Amino acid sequence: MLLSPEPLHIPDGFLTPLLAAIGWLFAAIIISIALRQTRQQLGERQVPLMGILAAFIFAAQAINFPVAAGTSGHLLGGALAAIVMGPWAAALIMTAVVSVQALIFQDGGLLALGWNILNMGVLTAFAGYFSYRAMHKWIGRSTSGRVLAAFAAAWLSMEVGAIAAAIELALSGTSPLRIALPAMASVHALIGVGEGLITSGAVRLLQVSRPDVLDAGDSAPGRLPAAFVASGLFLAILLGAFSPLAANSPDGLEYVARIGGFISLAEVPAFAFLPDYTIPFITHPAVTTILAVTIGTLIVFSVTLIVGRRTARKEV
Amino acid sequence: MHISILDVFHPRQSRIHGLDPRVKLLGSLLIILTAVLLPEGAWLSQGILFGLIILLSSASRLGPFFIVRRSFIALPFLLAALPLPFLTPGPPLWSVPGLGWVVTSTGLVRFLTILIRTWIAVQASIVLSATTPASDLMWGLNALRFPRLIVAIIGFMLRYLFILADEALRMVRARASRSPRLAGIKRPGVIWQSRVAGAMVGSLFLRSLERSERVHAAMLSRGYDGEMRILHQPINKSLDWLLLLGMILLLSGIFYLSIWS
Numbered sequence: 001m002l003l004s005p006e007p008l009h010i011p012d013g014f015l016t017p018l019l020a021a022i023g024w025l026f027a028a029i030i031i032s033i034a035l036r037q038t039r040q041q042l043g044e045r046q047v048p049l050m051g052i053l054a055a056f057i058f059a060a061q062a063i064n065f066p067v068a069a070g071t072s073g074h075l076l077g078g079a080l081a082a083i084v085m086g087p088w089a090a091a092l093i094m095t096a097v098v099s100v101q102a103l104i105f106q107d108g109g110l111l112a113l114g115w116n117i118l119n120m121g122v123l124t125a126f127a128g129y130f131s132y133r134a135m136h137k138w139i140g141r142s143t144s145g146r147v148l149a150a151f152a153a154a155w156l157s158m159e160v161g162a163i164a165a166a167i168e169l170a171l172s173g174t175s176p177l178r179i180a181l182p183a184m185a186s187v188h189a190l191i192g193v194g195e196g197l198i199t200s201g202a203v204r205l206l207q208v209s210r211p212d213v214l215d216a217g218d219s220a221p222g223r224l225p226a227a228f229v230a231s232g233l234f235l236a237i238l239l240g241a242f243s244p245l246a247a248n249s250p251d252g253l254e255y256v257a258r259i260g261g262f263i264s265l266a267e268v269p270a271f272a273f274l275p276d277y278t279i280p281f282i283t284h285p286a287v288t289t290i291l292a293v294t295i296g297t298l299i300v301f302s303v304t305l306i307v308g309r310r311t312a313r314k315e316v
Numbered sequence: 317m318h319i320s321i322l323d324v325f326h327p328r329q330s331r332i333h334g335l336d337p338r339v340k341l342l343g344s345l346l347i348i349l350t351a352v353l354l355p356e357g358a359w360l361s362q363g364i365l366f367g368l369i370i371l372l373s374s375a376s377r378l379g380p381f382f383i384v385r386r387s388f389i390a391l392p393f394l395l396a397a398l399p400l401p402f403l404t405p406g407p408p409l410w411s412v413p414g415l416g417w418v419v420t421s422t423g424l425v426r427f428l429t430i431l432i433r434t435w436i437a438v439q440a441s442i443v444l445s446a447t448t449p450a451s452d453l454m455w456g457l458n459a460l461r462f463p464r465l466i467v468a469i470i471g472f473m474l475r476y477l478f479i480l481a482d483e484a485l486r487m488v489r490a491r492a493s494r495s496p497r498l499a500g501i502k503r504p505g506v507i508w509q510s511r512v513a514g515a516m517v518g519s520l521f522l523r524s525l526e527r528s529e530r531v532h533a534a535m536l537s538r539g540y541d542g543e544m545r546i547l548h549q550p551i552n553k554s555l556d557w558l559l560l561l562g563m564i565l566l567l568s569g570i571f572y573l574s575i576w577s
Contacts (some may be wrong), residue, residue, distance in 0.1 A: 049528045055472075105324065106442055110345060
């Protein structure tokens with residue numbers, strides 16, 4: 001009941017040992033940077049504040065609302081943590097959350113924990129933080145600007161985490177990229193809406209009752225190293241994803257094409273205007289999904305931007 | 317409703333419960349590592365490993381139903397591996413009637429291997445957390461030289477986890493009691509409901525932030541200087557380390573068997 005398994009916690013056995021080790025290496029490096037950054041940011045408040053806010057994220061995941069057909073919207077929390085605490089503190093908070101989920105509640109594997117920390121902790125926090133800041137600046141500094149920026153940022157953070165998880169599964173040979181990527185991206189495009197709604201609701205409340213908390217989050221330090229680490233990590237994952245494509249054997253592709261009838265089933269059509277969540281004239285589904293997600297993101301962001309600017313003008 | 321750590325930790329009198337936490341941590345990690353390292357289709361080795369897990373579970377007296385019920389947590393993720401039997405190139409085994417999808421033997425072997433691996437790993441992890449109190453786990457992580465700060469943060473999180481979870485559930489109950497579902501009255505829209513849920517998350521955040529300020533002040537007043545000091549628990553059982561050694565030998569035996577055959 002407290003645990004609503006996100007389809008993002010990778011269990012043990014789904015990643016190859018080598019990939020799991022690489023994930024732990026990346027995670028260890030980033031956690032040590034995060035520890036140093038938050039110590040500068042918070043001083044000796046670091047341990048109690050990070051610990052209690054990690055407990056908060058865990059508890060907040062229990063607050064949900066019914067959506068449709070027995071499913072419910074609830075929070076992962078990476079983007080929210082990043083909006084209120086800054087990127088490095090959020091990465092650390094989410095590391096603690098994901099570690100406890102794996103260590104105590106078996107939600108996600110222990111060897112896979114490195115990548116789970118990166119997907120759900122680091123990538124969601126960093127993607128959420130940077131898109132929130134960018135949107136907030138473009139829309140203009142107003143209440144609705146913050147709220148809408150929080151929605152777009154939380155949506156994107158889920159999508160980034162899901163794409164990374166799909167690529168890791170594909171690299172391990174657990175789930176082919178052409179199925180895992182469209183499936184994960186489209187499912188989380190829907191889950192991300194719930195994440196976005198709750199995150200923006202929380203930001204709306206904070207804006208009304210404690211705007212100083214949001215201002216403190218805006219001026220959190222360590223932006224430059226975070227941008228550096230985030231882009232490097234995402235580039236590494238994408239490179240990993242597309243390196244096997246170059247070496248794809250033709251008979252393998254032929255074989256997959258033969259049973260291609262299966263594939264259209266796995267792709268939930270999320271956007272009616274992007275049929276099967278892919279763009280028809282480009283052939284490889286992985287490439288087209290990435291493109292489709294990019295276009296979807298652009299649409300979400302421009303709609304938010306236009307709506308935000310309108311409402312912001314009204315407020316003034 | 318009251319959340320308690322007892323949901324996870326099951327106190328019993330058993331040999332496994334009494335083991336040194338470090339031995340349990342290392343032991344379950346080694347079992348998981350072995351499960352993941354076994355090559356595809358090494359059924360005999362996987363079977364022996366599974367037998368070892370069953371043995372450990374029954375020695376921990378948790379009861380078979382508890383472990384089976386908890387094991388289902390990893391099940392939804394198997395969906396991700398479901399296309400494997402159909403999409404892995406290999407000799408065709410069976411064709412789904414009417415649809416023309418072909419199950420290959422290579423794909424089926426890979427799928428079953430992943431299924432068994434995951435099951436073993438989840439069971440090992442369940443035995444660990446069900447027989448070890450969280451505070452002992454944290455002590456074990458510290459004693460095994462895990463980075464002290466991150467263990468301190470996780471320990472702090474565990475200390476306040478159930479307080480904040482209770483607070484969250486109280487808010488959920490308050491919401492439920494103020495918004496009953498009545499026949500003939502339309503339910504409010506998803507957007508409105510999500511805004512309420514968001515406001516609840518926001519106010520829970522503020523309460524947590526204020527609690528952390530109080531806790532920090534209380535710690536300062538007791539002489540906290542940024543360093544978490546842990547009272548050393550004198551757990552020292554050399555017999556347990558012998559047990560771990562025996563298990564390492566057994567696990568490497570299982571691993572060599574799988575390569576050799």
